[in-house]
Amino acid sequence: MQRLLEGNWRYRSDRMTRPNQGAKSRLETATAQHPMAAVLTCSDSRLIMESIFDCGVGNLFVCRIAGNFADDSVVGSLEFAVQELGVRLLLVVGHERCGAITAALNDVRPPGQIERLVAYARPAVELARGRPGELLDNAVRANIELTVQALREAKPVLSSSYDSGSIVIRGAYYHLVSGEIEIMHF
Numbered sequence: 001m002q003r004l005l006e007g008n009w010r011y012r013s014d015r016m017t018r019p020n021q022g023a024k025s026r027l028e029t030a031t032a033q034h035p036m037a038a039v040l041t042c043s044d045s046r047l048i049m050e051s052i053f054d055c056g057v058g059n060l061f062v063c064r065i066a067g068n069f070a071d072d073s074v075v076g077s078l079e080f081a082v083q084e085l086g087v088r089l090l091l092v093v094g095h096e097r098c099g100a101i102t103a104a105l106n107d108v109r110p111p112g113q114i115e116r117l118v119a120y121a122r123p124a125v126e127l128a129r130g131r132p133g134e135l136l137d138n139a140v141r142a143n144i145e146l147t148v149q150a151l152r153e154a155k156p157v158l159s160s161s162y163d164s165g166s167i168v169i170r171g172a173y174y175h176l177v178s179g180e181i182e183i184m185h186f
């Protein structure tokens with residue numbers, strides 16, 4: 001977490017060092033990877049994890065899905081990161097003005113599989129409606145919270161690792177303009 005936050009500080013203060021991005025890093029990681037964290041985040045084009053955390057090849061195991069929801073394939077991917085790659089930190093990164101959450105707020109009925117994504121966002125919207133403050137922002141934050149909770153309770157792999165204290169699962173909110181990763185407390 002400390003390395004991630006230091007990288008984010010370099011990113012948001014325009015002091016990026018862009019480590020581990022050359023041929024040497026590709027060679028070193030070609031036969032084995034030891035990422036320092038797994039990150040579940042949104043597909044949004046503005047959320048480039050290796051930039052936001054100023055790191056490179058082999059550093060992050062990233063799952064991206066619009067709305068950063070913990071669907072079955074995402075949970076499976078994170079289980080792989082924990083069991084096979086020995087990842088000890090799972091970070092859920094949601095963000096300001098997320099389109100998936102906005103769609104659920106506006107109660108749109110989109111075609112195709114988009115509806116499935118909107119359905120994932122509805123519990124967060126419901127939770128946010130009872131909270132004081134700006135609704136979209138509250139829903140984004142509630143969605144991060146619910147996703148973290150779902151991962152902590154995902155049986156049997158993530159839940160047992162989390163309960164025994166061998167992995168940490170945290171949520172973070174990304175600010176689009178400042179580039180700040182705000183670690184959430186729950």
Ligand SMILES: [Zn+2]
Pocket residue numbers: 042043044066067068095097098099100
């Ligand atoms: Zn988004």
